[in-house]
Amino acid sequence: MERPGDTDRALLELAALRDSLRDSGNRERAGRFSCDGCVSWCCREGFNSMRATPLEAEAILRLLEERGGLEEGLDRAREAVERWRLGDDAPGRTYTCPFLTAGSRCGVHGAKPLGCVTFTPVRDGGCDQDGDRLAAVLERAAVLNDRALRGEAWEPRPLPAAILEAAYRFFPRATKQSRQ
Numbered sequence: 604m605e606r607p608g609d610t611d612r613a614l615l616e617l618a619a620l621r622d623s624l625r626d627s628g629n630r631e632r633a634g635r636f637s638c639d640g641c642v643s644w645c646c647r648e649g650f651n652s653m654r655a656t657p658l659e660a661e662a663i664l665r666l667l668e669e670r671g672g673l674e675e676g677l678d679r680a681r682e683a684v685e686r687w688r689l690g691d692d693a694p695g696r697t698y699t700c701p702f703l704t705a706g707s708r709c710g711v712h713g714a715k716p717l718g719c720v721t722f723t724p725v726r727d728g729g730c731d732q733d734g735d736r737l738a739a740v741l742e743r744a745a746v747l748n749d750r751a752l753r754g755e756a757w758e759p760r761p762l763p764a765a766i767l768e769a770a771y772r773f774f775p776r777a778t779k780q781s782r783q
């Protein structure tokens with residue numbers, strides 16, 4: 604099935620936003636703070652409550668498809684939703700991201716949500732969301748979601764739940780998930 608062109612265009616713009624956030628953050632932190640050697644506490648249960656928009660989830664799905672890991676990614680997302688009860692979207696739930704690798708790296712680095720890109724070390728031993736940097740692009744990111752979803756209502760959801768929803772939201776994928 605042909606993918607909708609407006610979704611493709613929105614994904615390209617989202618990628619540009621992600622790149623610009625990453626570049627500006629890297630420039631600012633260069634030589635001062637680094638994630639090197641950390642076991643990625645910010646991606647783990649107890650700390651991580653990252654949410655993703657439908658378009659951010661679709662970007663991750665496309666990355667997984669490109670490298671042949673879609674079914675595994677969906678399985679891992681489903682396990683996370685069940686284990687940490689993310690489906691009901693209750694406030695305060697944290698979870699270990701299903702895309703965190705055994706080596707404590709982000710397994711979807713090239714397509715990670717904007718909130719992940721802007722969560723950084725801010726001083727020795729401390730990390731936080733760079734709220735100002737994120738806020739500067741949120742409005743544009745919302746417009747991209749509206750355009751890709753053609754006016755359909757949406758809201759950010761815990762990343763694993765957003766992944767499962769996006770798997771058949773933009774166009775029907777023939778996956779185990781969509782056949783359930």
Ligand code: SF4
Pocket residue numbers: 637638639641642643644645646722723724729730731
């Ligand atoms: S932002 Fe902080 S907690 Fe997350 S990986 Fe980097 S150093 Fe570790």
Ligand code: SF4
Pocket residue numbers: 645646651653700701702703704708709710711712715716719
């Ligand atoms: S997408 Fe990557 S950076 Fe974001 S929570 Fe998951 S593993 Fe961490």
